[in-house]
Structure formats: structure tokens, C-alpha cells
Amino acid sequence: MEAELAGGLGRAGVIHTPHGDIATPAFIAVGTQATVKAVLPEAMKELGAQAILANAYHLYLQPGPDIVDEAGGLGAFMNWPGPTFTDSGGFQVMSLGVGFKKVLAMDTARVQADDVIADGKERLAHVDDDGVTFRSHLNGSTHRFTPEVSIGIQHQLGADIIFAFDELTTLVNTRGYQERSVQRTHDWAVRCLTEHRRLSALRPDKPAQALFGVVQGAQYEDLRRQAARGLATLGFDGYGIGGALEKQNLATIVGWVSSELPADKPRHLLGISEPDDLFAAVAAGADTFDCVSPSRVARNASIYSATGRYNITGARYTRDFTPLDAECDCYTCAHYTRAYIRHLFKAKEMLASTLCTIHNERFVVRLVDDIRAAIHAGRFEELRDHVLGRYYGAAEATSAQ
Structure with a gap:
């Protein structure tokens, strides 16, 4: 890292990828289905976007990772020359599966429960220690994601930076469930690394992909620190900070996690773009961020x-x-x-x-x-x-x- 904030965890630096460098802090524009909705990739380049993040869940369902692979990978498929990210699909499998879509904080005044589902919705995702069985939000067809499946999809998509498959919880899950989920996510992270290394060896002609582990733990300091310390021992190329959290606690939680992670590895905060959140996250040690909000609210004027x-x-x-x-x-x-x-x-x-x-x-x-x-x-x-x-x-x- 090239510069640091005095007395804090914030810093500026550079992430190197096969398709170019990313100067950090950086906002990573979201192109969920290999497109930032309504905008040409050329326009995204002209407006200064350094990288684009696409979604493994959506691209798995349509058009299929094999087609993206055959096209030469995500960047070639969408005519984007710069660095690319893909998330693991864990967010979409869980959030769409419980009917909350983009809203994961929900009403914390509700009684905490292990089997959370939105009112009037049917559960589409079922979690076990091996993975998640879910039904497509498009046509109801049944699918299964495991750590190995998610990594396999992301290898076919070919992004420069990919994420380990994690379990996304909500703020109304019980403390006991959060504890079990943090352990499950750690176990899945180990499996993701193993599969990532296996597939990388099988495809040596493909550009190297960096794998980021994802830190969960909701708003519990001990669980966030435990999760971060556990992932830090595994040798990831970088780290994602995910999960449901209340806005007022964002900086505190990012600070807990950043203080436990290796200083020489990038930290990506999933899902923020409001100005106050950006300043708070940078000061707490986050290097990159992604969010659909700028494009989504634009379509609503x-x-x-x-x-x-x-x-x-x-x-x-x-x-x-x-x-x-x-x-x-x-x-x-x-x-x-x-x-x-x-x-x-x-x-x-x-x-x-x-x-x-x-x-x-x-x-x-x-x-x-x-x-x-x-x-x-x-x-x-x-x-x-x-x-x-x-x-x-x-x-x-x-x-x-």
C-alpha cells in the first residue's frame, strides 16, 4: 500500500490483475448479468470505472458459464477490457431464497429465528453443511451450489477476482445460528481454496484468478474477529467483508475485520455506495466496494x-x-x-x-x-x-x- 491515513486503518494502494491495475480505494461498478444496465461497456470505461463486477448466480442461470468460457471469459464476452470481479452467488442464493431480495437487515425488533423467511414468501433455498439447494427465481427449476460448484462456475466465467462461497445470514438469525454459520463458511472457504488450486492447475493457459475469502459474523465482534482470523490463516489473495449489518455499525464492523486481516492483502466491502458509507468504510480499512444502487436508482429518476x-x-x-x-x-x-x-x-x-x-x-x-x-x-x-x-x-x- 502506498499511503495510509494517520491513526487509522484507511489506506491507498494498487491491486494488480492480469487485465490491469486497480488504484485503491476504488468503486467497482456492478454489471450483474455482464452488463451495467442501460450503459455500454465503452461508456463505463470513459466515465472512469476501473473494474466491473458480475454475478455468478445470474450468469449460471443465463446464459450459462460454459458459454461465457467459450467466449473467452467475462471480459471478452461483454467487451470490457479491464479487470473483472465475480461474486460467489451466495448472496443471491440466500437473499432471493428467503424472499428479501436486496433487503437483508429487515426488522430487528422481530423475534430472532433460525428459519427466516419474508412474509408471504415461500422458501427457495435450503442450507446444509455441504451446500445450498435452491430453486431458480426465474422458472422454479432446482439447483445446488456447493463450494466446489461455485468455484467451478467462477473459473469458467474467468474473472480476475473471485469470491469463496459463503453462507449469508440475516440480523434476525439467532446467535447460535450465527456461530454455526461462521464455522460453516470457514469450512466452505477451505474447500473453495482446494478446488480453486485444483482447477487452476488444470487450466494453466488461463489468466490467473485471485480468490478472496468472505468474512461473515453479522454484528457480533467476537464472531467477526474469529471469522477474519480464521480466514487469514488460509492464504487467500484478498478478503471480502459481507453480511447484513446496520448502517450505523458499518465503520465499526469494517474496523474489527480490517484490524484482523493481513495488511498486505486487499479488502473488498460488498454492497455500499452512499457517500457517508464510502468515507466511513475507507477510514475503517476497506479498499474496494461494489453496489447496484447508482444504476438502480438512476433508472428510477x-x-x-x-x-x-x-x-x-x-x-x-x-x-x-x-x-x-x-x-x-x-x-x-x-x-x-x-x-x-x-x-x-x-x-x-x-x-x-x-x-x-x-x-x-x-x-x-x-x-x-x-x-x-x-x-x-x-x-x-x-x-x-x-x-x-x-x-x-x-x-x-x-x-x-
């Missing part, structure tokens, strides 16, 4: 700006011929106005999603680039106070009116 998020379909923007964000340097803000983009949404034109996704992704990528530059310049705290003061202060002032 929610726009990131220096002074907070807003909805572009509001009537006040009907004759507003200024950019989405006057301080943004993206292609959308250079060429299109709020009035035009509002019109596109009202007319239900697909171009609205494209233009807003380009802007939102650029906003988050540029913010993390600024954080990295501030670490190198010794100005992290100054940048944090300035950015968050404007972003949330202005948003609070607007909502109070």
Missing part, C-alpha cells in the same frame, strides 16, 4: 449531486435547462439538461436510464477517486467534512422546506 440526491421528474425541472449536477464532468452533464431528461422519463424513453446511469456511476467513481487523491495528499478528513457537509446538509435543508 434519482440523481446524485454535490448537494444531495433528488428526483428529476419533479415539476420544478420542467424548464430547467441546467445539467443534472453543475459540478459533474460526465458526458450527460456536458450535453443534456434536466428539462430534457425529465421529458425522457415522462415519455418513458429508455435513453433516460442511460443518461442518468452514466451520471450516477460517474458521480460515485469520481468521489472515490477524490478520496484516493485526498489520502495521498493528506487531506482525507478535510475532503470528508466538505463533501458530507454539502451532500447531507443541503439535502436536509431541502427536505425541511
